[in-house]
Amino acid sequence: MSERWVGADLGGSNLRVALLDGEHRVVRRWRCAVGHLAGGGVLDALREGVRAVAGSETVRGVGVGVPGLVDPLRGSVRVAPNLSGLSGVALGPDLQRDLGVPVWVENDVNAIAVGEWARGAGRGARTVLVLTLGTGVGGGLILDGSLYRGPDGSAGEVGHMPLYPRGPRCACGARGCLEMYASATAVVRAAQARGAPAEGGALSVARAARAGNRAARQVLARAGRALGVAAAGLVNLLNLDRIVVGGGLAGAWDLLEPHARRELERRAFAVPLERFRWGPWKLGDDAGVVGASILARESLGL
């Protein structure tokens, strides 16, 4: 029987769990809503999901991506703003005891970044930023061929880089963070303010833009420019091979890219710019479970 791994991607509203083969291809998927659950309920859901996808198969290890600040060496969750019941929970040791297999806990965007880097749109590159444009803007950094966590594990927080320092107030307390311009939330809010169709979220803004709606096009142009300005700074600072764009706005990348490119080319230096490429994610909603399962394997030295 071939090798089996489990990856879990815990979001603010959904938990996705998958069984993966030795090449980290998804064999089976399972999901449930978790937005309403307290800490213990999330743990129950995780156990249920792992058992459901594993069935009678033997699993080598489980990786879990968590939306918050984690301590991977202890397997604990330090702060999880959107799943407050999990803050302070020793998720890894608890699950490991119950399931009888090694469990690795990682920040959710870091898991997505590893998934896209190893098996998706970042393949072949050694220095990659994976951006998730969703409710907020998240980031995961691969530097010189390995995940860069920083000393507290909080690195990659690109959503709160000041973009227009005198801009509107962000939920984080600062002004003009990238997230205020380039998240799916920001696009929907700006579309509503301009009377563009936005009932179905950011992708309905994209549909309206494709159909020629002028306000929708302007909203996406603004988000694209913000991404281009931020990307230029990051290309100059980190000499990135690649940026991979994921999350709810990834499906609108073709509409964002021309505006982003104009700012990027105006601001980034010639040498790092020549190497640099960007594009939308490839694994989509599977990126997190793939990355978490890869990190579980790596934690075992396999």
Added chain:
Amino acid sequence: MSERWVGADLGGSNLRVALLDGEHRVVRRWRCAVGHLAGGGVLDALREGVRAVAGSETVRGVGVGVPGLVDPLRGSVRVAPNLSGLSGVALGPDLQRDLGVPVWVENDVNAIAVGEWARGAGRGARTVLVLTLGTGVGGGLILDGSLYRGPDGSAGEVGHMPLYPRGPRCACGARGCLEMYASATAVVRAAQARGAPAEGGALSVARAARAGNRAARQVLARAGRALGVAAAGLVNLLNLDRIVVGGGLAGAWDLLEPHARRELERRAFAVPLERFRWGPWKLGDDAGVVGASILARESLGL
């Protein structure tokens, strides 16, 4: 006889060469002006400086910091905008042949960063950004305890991160780069525009500010705020242990810091902020020669 190394710090106007002991403490210094020299003349000056500081002592290796983009593995200079005669020159191999000792070539700010990290104000930290506030704003990154160069060796270019994307035009072609606000050049220019004393460069602006000159204080407050905004983004992105501030404005750090701190605390997240510290460099003009000599040693696996 104790171990000896040579470090050289090649600037746009001066070449500094030093002999260092096995602990990378400076034993002897030598300097000359190079702003007027072509590529061959710079090589001659380097040879002369190394011989002058070494005297009759046996040197294990030579490290050279160069103001430009270098290829450390080949020891060649790719582009050196301020010493154009050096672009394309195989500096390392040429010197190594003439001097008969191993030569390591590195970007000048990277050498300064390694010097301050290993023997100066970054000591003990593993994740450090060294900023040089001089003619421009340079940066060198130590991540997880080693110099981060990026795939082209161009990483650390923090001076051209967009700070106020709709701000004034920078020499690089973009708008509102950090360098437009926080370099010594920018401080002098802003002081002149406001009628504050600036004949003696950025430090005379600092002297005027200390003496109570209102315009000089405002100019330094603006530079401090720009540094604080940039630092907040970098602390969130890289989870830095420390920023070390060097270059011509380092001597005004006490005047910049309160303004920088206000922006930093408003914008950086609590967890990375708690760990973070900053301050002026300790080695000053010796940082480059110390760092270059350390890199020469490391290149030999010693």
